[in-house]
Amino acid sequence: DVKVTQSSRYLVKRTGEKVFLECVQDMDHENMFWYRQDPGLGLRLIYFSYDVKMKEKGDIPEGYSVSREKKERFSLILESASTNQTSMYLCASSGGEGARIYEQYFGPGTRLTVT
Amino acid sequence: AQSVAQPEDQVNVAEGNPLTVKCTYSVSGNPYLFWYVQYPNRGLQFLLKYITGDNLVKGSYGFEAEFNKSQTSFHLKKPSALVSDSALYFCAVRGSILTGGGNKLTFGTGTQLKVEL
Numbered sequence: 001d002v003k004v005t006q007s008s009r010y011l012v013k014r015t016g017e018k019v020f021l022e023c024v025q026d027m028d029h030e031n032m033f034w035y036r037q038d039p040g041l042g043l044r045l046i047y048f049s050y051d052v053k054m055k056e057k058g059d060i061p062e063g064y065s066v067s068r069e070k071k072e073r074f075s076l077i078l079e080s081a082s083t084n085q086t087s088m089y090l091c092a093s094s095g096g097e098g099a100r101i102y103e104q105y106f107g108p109g110t111r112l113t114v115t
Numbered sequence: 116a117q118s119v120a121q122p123e124d125q126v127n128v129a130e131g132n133p134l135t136v137k138c139t140y141s142v143s144g145n146p147y148l149f150w151y152v153q154y155p156n157r158g159l160q161f162l163l164k165y166i167t168g169d170n171l172v173k174g175s176y177g178f179e180a181e182f183n184k185s186q187t188s189f190h191l192k193k194p195s196a197l198v199s200d201s202a203l204y205f206c207a208v209r210g211s212i213l214t215g216g217g218n219k220l221t222f223g224t225g226t227q228l229k230v231e232l
Contacts, residue, residue, distance in 0.1 A: 004158070031218050033219075035222075040124075040224060041224060042205060042222045042223055042224035042225050043159075043205065043222040044222075045219060045220075045221075048218075048219060050218060058219070090158065090159065092159075094218065099147070099164065099166045101218060102147055102149065102164065102166075102209055102218065102220070103149075103161050103164065104151075104159075104161065104220060105161070106151075106158035106159040106160070107158055108157065108158045109158055
């Protein structure tokens with residue numbers, strides 16, 4: 001089974017702090033994704049990566065950056081956390097042949113609170 | 116740009132009754148459609164997908180979905196609901212290959228399913 005792990009389930013940070021959210025997958029997947037989930041808004045894509053050191057902006061990249069130095073690890077960085085970044089953050093990965101590449105596997109999520 | 120709409124924020128069903136969670140889509144080209152489920156305090160799980168072929172696709176936990184091209188819909192169904200089906204359900208569509216987003220998914224806003232005894 002694919003396993004996607006995220007470094008923290010709950011995180012509380014102060015406004016202005018630099019925040020790192022880590023995600024690791026163990027299935028050698030090419031693609032990795034960062035979403036935020038907010039009630040009534042569903043999942044919104046922040047950034048995704050289709051290869052090591054490659055990244056593309058999603059729908060809401062402002063205030064975030066990412067890093068993918070190794071294939072299995074994809075980090076989300078909040079350079080200066082703000083209260084409007086309080087949310088649930090979900091990491092996902094996908095890969096494989098044919099239509100399997102569209103099946104995304106999700107981590108358990110990190111609930112970030114910025115005070 | 117591709118999009119999906121889930122018109123109901125919440126669906127309530129009695130256990131043993133059939134359930135339907137609605138989804139409509141808008142894409143250019145052939146749609147690749149997905150359903151995911153999020154149980155309380157857990158990550159999203161893939162349920163099923165439509166790529167091509169039969170309009171009725173079967174997935175995990177007894178769920179199925181019907182693709183209707185003329186109505187641009189992909190409704191999730193189950194013949195007999197269980198209390199344990201209570202969860203948040205998301206419909207999703209693949210991004211447009213034309214704009215380089217072929218491996219991305221665009222998710223709907225989610226529908227909370229509540230199955231009661």
